[in-house]
Amino acid sequence: MSITNRYLNQLGPQLTERDLSIIHEVGRFKLLTGGQLERLFFADCSDTSRARNRQAVLRRLTGHRVLARVGQRRVGGAQRGSASYFYTLDVAGQHLAQGTSGRPRRPYSWYEPTAAHFLAVAELYVTLTEGARSGSFALLDFQPEPYCWRTFGHRILKPDAFAQLGVVYPDGRRRKGSFFVEVDRANQYGAKIETKLPQYLAYYQHHRQAQPEQSFPRVVFFAPHEQRMRYLRRLIAERPDARHLFAVGSLDDPLAVLLS
Missing domain, CATH: 1.10.10.10 (Winged helix-like DNA-binding domain superfamily/Winged helix DNA-binding domain)
Known part of the structure; x- marks a missing residue:
């Protein structure tokens, strides 16, 4: 045709x-x-x-x-x-x-490795969309890559996704949370993962100087199982200057960390 x-x-x-x-x-x-x-x-x-x-x-x-x-x-x-x-x-x-x-x-x-990664990011989006239908929160934005990439100076930060959620509590309080998302499938070790942390820290410093009045998104690493979650937490613990920026969650229950 x-x-x-x-x-x-x-x-x-x-x-x-x-x-x-x-x-x-x-x-x-x-x-x-x-x-x-x-x-x-x-x-x-x-x-x-x-x-x-x-x-x-x-x-x-x-x-x-x-x-x-x-x-x-x-x-x-x-x-x-x-x-x-x-x-x-x-x-x-x-x-x-x-x-x-x-x-x-x-x-x-x-290409099998990239296919599995694309589908894992998409699955996170589908899960959040289904969760938002309950009315307990609103999915305000979700950007997969490359739409979520951020340019600063001559560098490019390349998260797997950017998500923004809005929550209304029973007492009327409202909260909006923004997140850079890394979907970790337990197949990257060593330097590749460890370089992610300084990349986010560099962008955080740039953001503080360029837009000091705006809050910085939290960076969440989602992992497929507890062993991998412990490994990621150890990497973050080695950077005490960055602990407040990062969180680790389970791919099976992403809302547990995104709504915490």
Whole structure:
């Protein structure tokens, strides 16, 4: 199928608001599973129709070359059909994303290590989105990389994500928290992780000089298990000048640290 301007002009009016939102989010995160898309965009459907509606929409968008399936379909488990696939923007989706994002991403080339990392960051976003639906907090902002990167001087700070949450307490008090997020999958040791701490400290010093009236986001390292969390805490403990900036949390329960 040739993706021409005529084809895109004919396709555009057929897309729903949900379709455009799916394009926007897949463009931002580069890679999402069908299950993650279901949790983001089909939560308002009944339990019996949720999977059926997700399958129909993703099949249609894939057929229109808006989305593409990449990687290997995962076998087994409760997920079936399109929930088991990984999705990225296809050629038509790349063109359409220019109207839904100021910085659409290039087509994704499958590479297992980066895929797992992209999906882990996306899973954090989906978890926070689901948590916000309860009304106990508001997800005010979530920026994956590279949108969350910060330039200062001739350097670039490259967090995995930036998140901002708002909480309203029963007594009417309001609190807004901002966070730089590092999603640690327990596969980086030594210098690569240790250099993250001085990078954040350098940006913190720059921020204090440039914007002393603004609070600095807390830096949260999320880890997959307790052993890794202990390792990260030891690294932070070795920098007493930075302890107040950093926190360590579990990927299984991110709200425990973000709402603390």
